[in-house]
Amino acid sequence: MTATPTSPPAEGCIDTQVLDHVLLIGINRPAKRNGWTPPMFRQLAEAYTRLDDDPNLRVGVLHAFGDHFTAGLDLPAVTEYMKRGEKAIPAGLVEPHDFGLPDYRRRTKPMVVAVKGICFTVGIELMLGADIVVAADNCRFSQMEVQRGIMATGGATLRMAERAGVGNAMLHLLTADEFDSAEAYRLHFVQKVVPAGQELDAALAIAQRIAAQAPLAVVATRLNVIKAVEQGPLAAVSEFIETQKRLSNSEDAAEGVRSFVERRPARFSGR
Missing domain, CATH: 3.90.226.10 (2-enoyl-CoA Hydratase; Chain A, domain 1)
Structure with a gap:
């Protein structure tokens, strides 16, 4: 382009x-x-x-x-x-x-x-x-x-x-x-x-x-990588559970499951 x-x-x-x-x-x-x-x-x-x-x-x-x-x-x-x-x-x-x-x-x-x-x-x-x-x-x-x-x-x-x-x-x-x-x-x-x-x-x-991916998950993943690089692996690992809990309760996580079950591309909203 x-x-x-x-x-x-x-x-x-x-x-x-x-x-x-x-x-x-x-x-x-x-x-x-x-x-x-x-x-x-x-x-x-x-x-x-x-x-x-x-x-x-x-x-x-x-x-x-x-x-x-x-x-x-x-x-x-x-x-x-x-x-x-x-x-x-x-x-x-x-x-x-x-x-x-x-x-x-x-x-x-x-x-x-x-x-x-x-x-x-x-x-x-x-x-x-x-x-x-x-x-x-x-x-x-x-x-x-x-x-x-x-x-x-x-x-x-x-x-x-x-x-x-x-x-x-x-x-x-x-x-x-x-x-x-x-x-x-x-x-x-x-x-x-x-x-x-x-x-x-x-x-x-x-x-x-x-x-095209889930925006909240993309941001969380990126920030976790940065934390691992800057503060070490344990600092990144310490966030795993709470981050996954927050993401799992998002609308996008529900849409991810629905799209998987319905065999269609996900339509993520960033919520």
């Missing part, structure tokens, strides 16, 4: 489009290879917040307009923010890197990302902060902050090591080298590699498959 972009201002923007229960979130600054500016970060957080707040929306798909996912930060636009230690995202919104920081909300609904072409720095960090990543086979990845005299602070230092081990993380973080989609797949940074031009369709197909 082809998402329809608006005409972006010079500082770029984030476009959104609703397809049934899926929110498409488009990075829109192709003339600058989708280099990130403070307004774009704020708008991205607003889009993630919209996903969580709208009961009709069940899954997000982050993608980009143009030939590239992103060349990374627009350093002239963000340097003063970094020097002041200022955040571009207002408190109270869902923080797209999903750190669980004070004053910010955490995303509860799934996010699928479609990446293509150049995917540098913050692009890698946004995809690692999501749940499932589909990469075009023409991707060029690089976490090159050390080349610019700064540190990656969008999650790469945490999640590269978590996914690929400390040695592999150090290799790419400290050398600022460039690697391809096959290497990203080997390191578990991406989950699928498809021919260039098919990445958005593939990501949308995954999102639609997720959206």
Whole structure:
């Protein structure tokens, strides 16, 4: 499918489009290879917040307009923010890197990302902060902050090591080298590699498959996985009984049983 972009201002923007229960979130600054500016970060957080707040929306798909996912930060636009230690995202919104920081909300609904072409720095960090990543086979990845005299602070230092081990993380973080989609797949940074031009369709197909499942169960399952990763297996296991009790008493659980007995697709309401 082809998402329809608006005409972006010079500082770029984030476009959104609703397809049934899926929110498409488009990075829109192709003339600058989708280099990130403070307004774009704020708008991205607003889009993630919209996903969580709208009961009709069940899954997000982050993608980009143009030939590239992103060349990374627009350093002239963000340097003063970094020097002041200022955040571009207002408190109270869902923080797209999903750190669980004070004053910010955490995303509860799934996010699928479609990446293509150049995917540098913050692009890698946004995809690692999501749940499932589909990469075009023409991707060029690089976490090159050390080349610019700064540190990656969008999650790469945490999640590269978590996914690929400390040695592999150090290799790419400290050398600022460039690697391809096959290497990203080997390191578990991406989950699928498809021919260039098919990445958005593939990501949308995954999102639609997720959206067809019971929304309460999807959210509970996702959050339990995150808890296991962040707090350990026992913390996740300790929630099993109460979570299953709550889900089993939902309208969707009853619909799941009915659809099984009647041999038809379930029609879930999120209640």
